[in-house]
Amino acid sequence: MQIDLTITAPAALDTDNSLRATVAFPNPRAAANMETATIVIKCDEILEYCAHASPVAFDLLFLASCVYGIDRLIERRPYSVDGWSRELSISLPVLATTAWQGKEADVAKLLSFLTGDYWQVQFTASPLVLPAASAVAFTPGGIDQINLFSGGLDSLIGAIDFLHNQPAKKLLLVSHYDPNMHGPKSDQHKLAQELTTRFPNQFTWSNSVGVFLENATLAHQENTLRSRSLLFISLAVLMGDAVGGNVPIGVPENGSVSLNYPLSASRRSSCSTRTTHPRVIQDIARLLAQLGLSAAVANPYEFQTKGEMVAGCADLPFLLSIVGESNSCGKRGHPRGWFRLGSSHCGVCMPCVYRRASLLGHPDPTTYGNNLEELKYDATFQRLTTKRGQDLDACLSFLATTLTPRQIRTELLVNGIDDLVKLPGYATLVGKTRQELAAWVSTCPEPKLRQKAGLP
Secondary structure, three states, X not given: OEEEEEEEOOOXXXXXXXXXXXXXXXXXXXXXXXEEEEEEXXXXXXXXXXXXXXXXXXXXXXXXXXXXXXXXXXXXXXXXXXXXXXXXXXXXXXXXXXXXXXXXXHHHHHHHHHHOOXXXXXXXEOOOOOOOHHHOOOOOOOOOEEEEOOOOHHHHHHHHHHHHHXXXXXXXXXXXXXXXXXXXXXXXXXXXXXXXXXXOOOEEEEEEEEEEEEOOOOOOOOOOOOOHHHHHHHHHHHHHHHHOOOOOEEOOOOHHHHHOOOOOHHHOHHHOOXXXXXXXXXXXXXXXXXXXXXXXXXXXXXXXXXXXXXXXXXXXXHHHHHHHHOOOOOOOOOOOOOOOOOOOEOOOOHHHHHHHHHOOOOOOOOOEOOOHHHOOEOOOOOOEOOOOOHHHHHHHHHHHOOOOHHHHHHHHHHOOOOOOOOHHHHHHHHHHHHHHHHHHHOXXXXXXXXXXXXXX
């Protein structure tokens, strides 16, 4: 069922310096209903960047914000063609109409690979008038690099590594928050305070920029966040463009999560999360070049496991002293069924598993709601009796499966890798990831679960 969405941009920012755009679409499941919602971009923290950046850079942020809002608005299962992938057609107003002409297919291809949906995109002229640069004071200082700063462990390591290794250079940290998702904003604030104490006057933090939905007429919305990386990167591109345009943008993410090698056949293709997949980074970089935006976007950790990121941190003692303030959990807002309520992490989603494996051998103050041995299996340990722990169960089966280097390379190609020069490095990374996960599972006190993973 194709969903035809129209975005209406306002003529100006609101008095609180927020941009509120309306998204509307006829509900294909209830033909008489016109569904609407408001996409809010809180520009107060970045007003000077918005005023001094090029129109096309602001357009990219607006596009990414609308995609994020739509991704969050329309629940996958009832509105998909196959229980997962949605057919989404959007009409998007932009300021730099000439720059976006002819880019429709490239943008749709990027969005389709990123979110696992089927996108169609067209651009129209926007009536929005931003504040004039002359009316907005701007003193950003010299910025040498921009890093995404989510509140997670990887982005924390990325910040520490740059600040420790480049003490004479200035880093700008860029963050996003959604008030409908509790936790990330407070994580970012706490970690920014810790970094300020350790590295005074070495970095600037944009403060967390709010992009979210309000006034949605749909009662139920989607809780996946596949498009969030594009929003993060577009914020960095806007800020980099405002301060000169040639500032490199770092996407600190361990290569294991970026590749997201499928744990089973059912998790291939569109069912595989591709938030910071190498092809996503590559396609974003290509789009930026086509738009005349000079920012270089890269993941400096694309060939490292999370454990290698931790072990190689430039200031490991400092990292370990504040690691408990970071959050990696993908299901922190769903504590139902946790053995230890009040924990900061569920303990058994794959982001948690990668975190636990990466901190093996280091003091880990993180509180986890569930442990591996607490998963509820039937008497044969072959089938979970609840939904809790499905990711970890798939991980055990993945570890028990023998994979040849050729099989790994083939799977990587099927899952979107098209850079043949980097393919051997990615295949090696998959092997290292399996070893890291197996080392953590080996610590499980339940022998039948170790055996399920093919371990003694």
